[in-house]
């Protein structure tokens with residue numbers, strides 16, 4: 001097609017989520033290498049790229065591997081990206097911080113999808129902080145069209161500046177659909193690969209040189225930010241706005257002209273809440289901030305409100321630069337807007353009212369915030385007295401069967417990240433800790449080591465007590481008893497069980513297990529191996545024998561890895577067989593050293609798993625004691641007078657059968 | 673500012689609310705509207721409470737609907753209808769509630785009670801509350817998994833934003849190929865039912881205050 005014909009051809013507009021748009025934008029920019037570890041809300045980026053032509057798209061075992069893979073692609077001269085959720089960037093932070101020293105060959109883009117409000121995450125860290133911390137440029141889209149554009153531009157920017165570029169998304173951008181005009185893919189000529197140790201071998205002598213060069217590149221990035229069309233001003237409607245020095249003209253005569261500085265999804269909330277009566281500085285490139293243009297903007301308005309989700313990231317930089325509106329009043333931000341959780345138009349409206357920028361009194365909760373009590377704490381959603389509906393393990397989930405046995409062993413259960421974290425919730429309540437990917441085994445190891453020391457202390461204490469018994473008066477004895485309590489009394493011998501899923505084991509469990517073997521603790525590691533990455537929507541992993549793009553791969557078995565790590569006790573068992581599972585666990589606990597029990601049963605949502613015959617409750621035999629409900633299966637319903645099994649939900653796993661002392665739970669069609 | 677119409681689709685993870693929202697948004701896109709759809713997945717997929725927001729009009733900024741703003745609430749389950757009812761306009765609004773009860777775990781454990789008189793509590797000034805039997809329509813269409821599309825049919829008839837054929841064209845491209853026929857049948861039943869509000873008590877009960 002000639003260019004003219006292309007211009008005449010109808011442009012295709014489609015509805016895309018932010019994640020789909022990022023994949024599309026990267027693809028149009030000619031990305032060739034992409035790697036990621038699945039994590040909400042980032043997962044669909046690689047899933048979409050994998051289906052597009054001409055891209056090597058992979059699930060890496062973890063985010064550090066993903067980022068280093070992308071770096072390798074960039075080193076070879078092609079455009080490359082790595083995508084991850086916010087906490088994944090912590091895992092990839094090591095290579096990230098040095099990759100800004102080396103800089104890039106082909107364009108390199110890091111996509112961080114943050115989760116304000118923690119819809120599916122263990123924290124809500126604001127990854128914008130990574131940009132100034134690691135010193136890499138950052139772009140923040142506010143909808144899918146921008147996500148597409150910025151994903152494309154990021155590669156060019158990366159190559160122009162010689163720096164990796166971070167594209168920062170949030171859940172509401174990643175998982176909202178809006179209109180996107182599609183473009184065509186253009187793969188740029190690859191950059192020639194030239195061996196250049198001074199640039200790419202970061203030994204101290206080279207790194208010191210690159211450290212200085214980094215500042216030069218950042219200087220260029222600052223200039224790029226000041227010139228970037230991604231940063232734009234939208235003047236208040238009806239304002240015959242002229243350049244600096246113009247008098248206020250927004251709204252009614254004498255009304256103060258409000259200038260809003262905002263970025264990402266917060267821009268949409270601000271536009272929704274404050275309308276056309278305010279002027280906006282929409283920041284698209286949020287590191288380096290275009291501080292001189294922001295200064296110019298501020299000089300033309302009477303008040304400045306900074307609307308950003310989570311941390312006062314822009315607010316701090318703007319304050320540090322001494323930016324003020326022409327009234328001289330300080331810019332307002334987190335003094336009136338929550339720094340915790342997601343923003344919303346209502347929260348922005350309330351903040352603007354608190355600051356006196358909008359007429360009307362804020363509601364009482366916000367008024368309390370005004371009094372300085374809880375300005376940073378969002379108001380709780382007005383909760384009608386309705387039963388909650390939190391996520392639960394699916395009917396027939398093998399994790400339920402596993403936890404039902406695990407909770408009976410009187411062990412400390414250190415947990416990990418995945419569907420099985422739901423086992424921490426009542427009624428199973430079978431988890432003591434959950435911190436981050438891979439932390440089950442390592443935290444368990446530390447716990448076991450502490451108990452070892454406490455046991456030693458305890459033994460010494462008891463010996464001393466026996467020696468001094470004759471001389472000690474009553475008060476001393478009481479003190480010693482307290483000391484014994486402080487060391488845990490009788491408790492420092494609790495068995496420790498680390499529970500980790502298969503994908504999490506591959507992600508970062510293996511190193512921890514190596515440590516258990518090397519530094520010898522008696523932690524029993526239970527790998528809940530359901531042959532998939534369940535929580536994020538069933539992605540393949542190194543244990544599944546297939547890759548993201550559907551290519552066959554060797555099946556890595558956790559038990560083989562454990563044996564290779566010289567774990568002395570390694571067994572595989574089906575957790576749906578409660579008796580066998582319990583027996584294996586007890587033997588593992590009794591083995592007195594590191595042990596691995598692989599509890600293998602596939603996720604019931606996998607297409608290959610056919611449901612078994614559903615069970616039912618024999619109404620005549622059931623005395624409504626509700627013992628069976630304690631296993632927390634959503635298929636078991638208590639109607640107020642009777643217990644029933646919803647046959648459309650029941651997967652026939654039989655986990656509940658043994659709980660019924662009346663033998664009322666039977667296979668469909670079986671009567672006693 | 674130009675008017676934006678707000679639709680909430682609420683249900684329980686696994687009920688197909690997400691697909692229903694996608695179909696609605698695509699219909700609206702083809703009608704030339706600016707559309708935004710927002711949903712939360714992740715942990716909420718595992719039988720948790722889920723909601724999809726769809727907003728359309730000439731220009732839409734925020735992708736989320738706020739309390740007191742929804743023009744339409746399509747609830748796939750009764751308790752979820754009640755949970756999201758505060759999002760409806762205080763005056764008017766249309767609620768379509770599936771005649772379906774899925775007890776949350778706390779109710780099954782006897783720790784909480786399932787609310788009584790859901791339909792009564794959904795009523796409001798100038799509001800139309802329609803109870804739709806999605807399961808019956810899906811069964812009649814020959815595939816129990818087409819409840820979501822049957823409910824879309826009821827909504828479609830109430831929304832007047834698009835014609836029957838607009839919806840059918842989108843459904844045909846968005847549901848799994850093998851289920852197109854059943855889904856179109858389910859949609860048709862929903863559409864018919866939506867037009868008989870207040871008449872056919874067996875299939876559909878319509879009440880208006």
Ligand code: SF4
Nearest residue numbers: 393394397419534603
């Ligand atoms: S998706 Fe699979 S692993 Fe997750 S709760 Fe359901 S059955 Fe269990």
Ligand code: SF4
Nearest residue numbers: 396633650651654656
């Ligand atoms: S009702 Fe019993 S047999 Fe059926 S899925 Fe639940 S626990 Fe398994």
